[in-house]
Amino acid sequence: MSQENQILVVGSVAYDDVETPFGAVKRVLGGTTLYFSAAASLFAPVRVVSVVGRDFPLDQIRFLEDRGVDFAGLQVTEGETFYWGGRYDYDLNSTETLFTKLGVYESFHPTMPEGYAESPFVFLANIQPDLQREVLQQCRNPRISVMDTMNLWINTQREGVVETMRLVDMVSINESEVRLFAGTSSVVKGARQILDLGPRAVLVKKGEYGCVMITRDDYFVAPAFPVEDVFDPTGAGDSFAGGFMGYLARTGDLTAAGMRRAVIYGSAVASFTVERFSLDRLRDLTREELDRRVGEFRRLVQFEEEVIEAAQRK
Amino acid sequence: MSQENQILVVGSVAYDDVETPFGAVKRVLGGTTLYFSAAASLFAPVRVVSVVGRDFPLDQIRFLEDRGVDFAGLQVTEGETFYWGGRYDYDLNSTETLFTKLGVYESFHPTMPEGYAESPFVFLANIQPDLQREVLQQCRNPRISVMDTMNLWINTQREGVVETMRLVDMVSINESEVRLFAGTSSVVKGARQILDLGPRAVLVKKGEYGCVMITRDDYFVAPAFPVEDVFDPTGAGDSFAGGFMGYLARTGDLTAAGMRRAVIYGSAVASFTVERFSLDRLRDLTREELDRRVGEFRRLVQFEEEVIEAAQRK
Numbered sequence: 001m002s003q004e005n006q007i008l009v010v011g012s013v014a015y016d017d018v019e020t021p022f023g024a025v026k027r028v029l030g031g032t033t034l035y036f037s038a039a040a041s042l043f044a045p046v047r048v049v050s051v052v053g054r055d056f057p058l059d060q061i062r063f064l065e066d067r068g069v070d071f072a073g074l075q076v077t078e079g080e081t082f083y084w085g086g087r088y089d090y091d092l093n094s095t096e097t098l099f100t101k102l103g104v105y106e107s108f109h110p111t112m113p114e115g116y117a118e119s120p121f122v123f124l125a126n127i128q129p130d131l132q133r134e135v136l137q138q139c140r141n142p143r144i145s146v147m148d149t150m151n152l153w154i155n156t157q158r159e160g161v162v163e164t165m166r167l168v169d170m171v172s173i174n175e176s177e178v179r180l181f182a183g184t185s186s187v188v189k190g191a192r193q194i195l196d197l198g199p200r201a202v203l204v205k206k207g208e209y210g211c212v213m214i215t216r217d218d219y220f221v222a223p224a225f226p227v228e229d230v231f232d233p234t235g236a237g238d239s240f241a242g243g244f245m246g247y248l249a250r251t252g253d254l255t256a257a258g259m260r261r262a263v264i265y266g267s268a269v270a271s272f273t274v275e276r277f278s279l280d281r282l283r284d285l286t287r288e289e290l291d292r293r294v295g296e297f298r299r300l301v302q303f304e305e306e307v308i309e310a311a312q313r314k
Numbered sequence: 315m316s317q318e319n320q321i322l323v324v325g326s327v328a329y330d331d332v333e334t335p336f337g338a339v340k341r342v343l344g345g346t347t348l349y350f351s352a353a354a355s356l357f358a359p360v361r362v363v364s365v366v367g368r369d370f371p372l373d374q375i376r377f378l379e380d381r382g383v384d385f386a387g388l389q390v391t392e393g394e395t396f397y398w399g400g401r402y403d404y405d406l407n408s409t410e411t412l413f414t415k416l417g418v419y420e421s422f423h424p425t426m427p428e429g430y431a432e433s434p435f436v437f438l439a440n441i442q443p444d445l446q447r448e449v450l451q452q453c454r455n456p457r458i459s460v461m462d463t464m465n466l467w468i469n470t471q472r473e474g475v476v477e478t479m480r481l482v483d484m485v486s487i488n489e490s491e492v493r494l495f496a497g498t499s500s501v502v503k504g505a506r507q508i509l510d511l512g513p514r515a516v517l518v519k520k521g522e523y524g525c526v527m528i529t530r531d532d533y534f535v536a537p538a539f540p541v542e543d544v545f546d547p548t549g550a551g552d553s554f555a556g557g558f559m560g561y562l563a564r565t566g567d568l569t570a571a572g573m574r575r576a577v578i579y580g581s582a583v584a585s586f587t588v589e590r591f592s593l594d595r596l597r598d599l600t601r602e603e604l605d606r607r608v609g610e611f612r613r614l615v616q617f618e619e620e621v622i623e624a625a626q627r628k
Contacts, residue, residue, distance in 0.1 A: 021499075090499035185335075185404035188542045209523040212540070221614050223535040226526070228502045260617040294619060300535050301615035303574040 004120065005249040008142075009036045009242075010049040010110050010135050011125025013056070013074065017085035017098065018277060020232050028278035029060060031082060032125035032148070035235035037069045038282035039242025039269040040123075042290065044249035046242075047116050049073035049135070051108045053080040063283060072113040079104040088233060095233075110135050121249045123241060124168070126150040129160030136167055144248060146170040146203075148241065154181050165194055170201040172241050178204055188214065201259065203244065205237045213263050218256050222263045223300055225271035225293065232277045236270040239282065243269030268293040318434065319563040322456075323350045323556075324363040324424050324449050325439025327370070327388065331399035331412065332591060334546050342592035343374060345396060346439035346462070349549035351383045352596035353556025353583040354437075356604065358563035360556075361430050363387035363449070365422045367394040377597060386427040393418040402547060409547075424449050435563045437555060438482070440464040443474030450481055458562060460484040460517075462555065468495050479508060484515040486555050492518055502528065515573065517558065519551045527577050532570050536577045537614055539585035539607065546591045550584040553596065557583030582607040 009032075016030030037046045045068040054076060065071060082105035085098035110131060120143040124132040132147055139145070145168045153161050154177060161181070165171055171194050175187055182190030191202040191214040201215045210224040244266030251258055268290050275281045323346075330344030351360045359382040368390060379385060394417035401410045424445060434457040438446040446461055453459070459482045467475050468491060475495070479485055485508050489501055496504030505516040505528040515529045524538040558580030565572055582604055589595045 186543050188540050206523070209520070212537075219540050219614060220617075221537040221540075223526075223537070223615075226502050226533050226535075229500050257618060261619070264617055298617070298619060300533060301537075303534070303578055303612070304571060 005044040005252070006119040007040050007044055007046045007121040007123065007245055007249050008049065008116055008119035008139070009033045009040070009046060009123045009125060010132070011036065011123075011127055011148075011238075012082050012105055012108075013048075013050045013052050013061075014082040014084050014105070015056075016234060016278065017083075018232055018234055019087040019098075021088070021090050022229065022231050023277070025277045027083075030084065030234060030278060032238045034061070034064070034279060035238035035273065035282075036123060036125065036242035036245075037064055038279045039239035039266075039273070040246035040249070041067045041069050042243070042269070042282075042285065042287060043246030043265075044068075044121075045070065046246075047073055047113075047119060049110045049112060049116065051075040051077060051104050052082075053104045054078060056081045073111070073116055075108075075111065077104050081105075086234070112138055120144070121245055122146070123245050124148065124164070125238065125241075126153070129153050129157055129164045132164045133160075133167060136164070143252075144169050144245075144254065146172055146241065146245060148172045148237075149177065151177055151180060162197060165197045165199060168199055170203060171199050172203040172205065172237070172244075174237065175204050175206045178202070187212070188219075203241075203263070205240060207233070207236070211240065211263065211267060213259065215256070215259075220260050220263060221301075222267045222297070225267065225297065226300070227271060227275065230274045233274050234277075235273050235279070239273040240266040240270040242266070264294055264297050265290070268297060319358040319566070320433040321354050321358055321360045321435040321437065321559055321563050322363065322430055322433035322453070323347050323354070323360060323437045323439060324446070325350065325437075325441055325462075325552075326396050326419055326422075327362075327364045327366050327375075328396040328398050328419070329370075330548060330592065331397075332546055332548055333401040333412075335402070335404050336543065336545050337591070339591045341397075344398065344548060344592060346552045348375065348378070348593060349552035349587065349596075350437060350439065350556035350559075351378055352593045353553035353580075353587070354560035354563070355381045355383050356557070356583070356596075356599065356601060357560030357579075358382075358435075359384065360560075361387055361427075361433060363424045363426060363430065365389040365391060365418050366396075367418045368392060370395045387425070387430060389422075389425065391418050395419075400548070426452055434458070435559055436460070437559050438462065438478070439552065439555075440467070443467050443471055443478045446478045447474075447481060450478070457566075458483050458559075458568065460486055460555065460559060462486045462551075463491065465491055465494060476511060479511045479513060482513055484517060485513050486517040486519065486551070486558075488551065489518050489520045492516070501526070502533075517555075517577070519554060521547070521550070525554065525577065525581060527573065529570070529573075534574050534577060535615075536581045536611070539581065539611065539614070541585060541589060544588045547588050548591075549587050549593070553587040554580040554584040556580070578608055578611050579604070582611060 011032035014031030080103035083101040122145040124147040178190035213220040247262040247265040325346035328345030396419035397415040399412035436459040438461040492504035561576040561579040
């Protein structure tokens with residue numbers, strides 16, 4: 001198989017219990033790699049490195065295999081699959097974690113099947129920063145490597161987070177995590193601290209306010225698509241990253257313009273993710289629907305400049 | 315004087331004490347009408363209806379008169395000028411009010427000098443809703459009337475707020491106030507509740523996340539301009555409204571495209587306001603600087619659509 005646009009993702013596969021004001025589900029598919037893969041596989045083939053317990057029914061992810069997700073790197077070991085429970089109030093920007101049962105994920109050690117190391121697009125989800133580097137160091141000169149992280153690692157393994165940031169091309173991170181990492185309320189300044197470590201771009205995820213991409217000489221704002229009700233925000237960030245990486249992998253266009261489009265495609269995928277529970281909306285999402293929404297994104301922010309004097313009534 | 319593009323604004327003139335992480339000032343110029351006027355007068359003549367006490371040195375607002383702000387409607391009465399003190403933490407989205415001394419503003423009753431009632435553009439700042447209607451009912455068929463409001467009135471005089479909403483063309487309101495008013499976390503749904511009362515547009519102000527304009531068939535997002543540090547957010551919303559109304563008054567263009575441009579001009583003015591304390595930045599802001607920033611706004615959100623297959627590498 002051609003290695004030209006393969007995407008490697010390393011992170012969790014999980015079961016989720018989710019409660020929102022609109023309903024509740026138990027033991028549905030979740031975890032960073034599944035949301036990421038469901039999004040990225042709309043554009044390019046994906047390889048997953050993760051772990052589940054023997055309780056995990058692999059047939060539930062067959063629909064992802066059918067669209068080009070390779071689970072050869074998914075270890076199945078004795079024990080239970082990572083299981084997370086969370087609740088969202090009407091303010092869907094804050095998550096209340098009800099329980100976290102790490103199970104086999106606690107001792108997860110990524111191992112890379114043959115060929116995975118040649119993947120040109122690498123996404124390191126929010127696993128321990130030392131494991132992120134271990135994976136990255138096995139990769140043979142990827143075209144683009146992107147890391148995510150989380151509050152836990154910034155608080156407990158900050159040096160590790162910094163070390164990984166030094167090695168990757170881009171960082172995908174929540175707004176509150178930028179502030180925590182950089183010790184400043186200014187997201188712009190915080191992102192610059194990260195750019196100073198080496199990455200060429202920082203993708204700051206702002207939940208219902210969308211996302212911004214900050215590079216040394218560019219600042220791009222993608223609003224969140226205005227959905228009347230966010231049904232379940234779980235996975236929005238990971239499917240954003242999946243859409244972003246997927247678009248880059250498919251087009252190979254790493255120009256500023258190409259990256260802007262990738263951000264919009266990521267935002268468009270995320271806007272579908274939150275319309276239903278779990279992976280439900282991504283399961284049958286078509287590229288046609290996605291392209292249509294990208295057009296709607298454009299309409300959201302478009303305005304024509306006009307010299308005031310010319311427009312002025314006589 | 316031609317009545318074609320006169321803007322009438324009714325609201326407060328105040329002294330402010332402000333503390334931010336970057337410094338503190340005492341008894342500086344503030345209040346909704348001054349921020350509004352400083353912004354709107356960059357585009358069109360403004361008439362102010364407000365009240366101050368005898369302690370207020372009128373020479374401090376001469377710079378506004380010099381650029382076309384008419385203070386014939388500013389009552390000067392026995393007592394003290396409205397005096398407000400507030401503090402912003404590093405999280406500049408939340409304001410801690412340190413004191414509010416209403417002074418002569420407590421018994422403010424707007425009176426309209428000759429000719430004011432013919433103003434075609436009317437902005438009702440966040441005064442009591444009954445007073446807003448009293449002013450509006452004196453106006454002779456304005457082309458555009460816009461109201462603002464605040465939590466206090468939504469909580470204590472909700473029916474009055476609803477009645478005023480029924481009469482105006484547009485509502486300018488903070489995101490948290492939309493949610494409070496509509497009893498829903500969905501800003502989109504909340505704005506629709508307001509549109510159902512009659513207004514043709516709702517301008518939802520989101521602080522550091524910018525603003526959205528929602529109409530029956532349009533949704534427009536204007537991001538906040540990315541300043542490294544918001545020096546002092548006081549007055550951002552009022553100068554946004556001033557820039558918005560000013561642009562509409564100057565161009566007379568009430569099409570969807572014209573309204574979108576007005577939102578961007580309002581956002582651009584607000585982005586300057588927060589760079590310094592009080593009206594300091596608006597004092598010497600030029601139309602040239604403003605036009606340049608509008609161009610930068612465009613660059614913030616611009617992306618070119620492209621059919622993916624065409625961009626794909628061979």
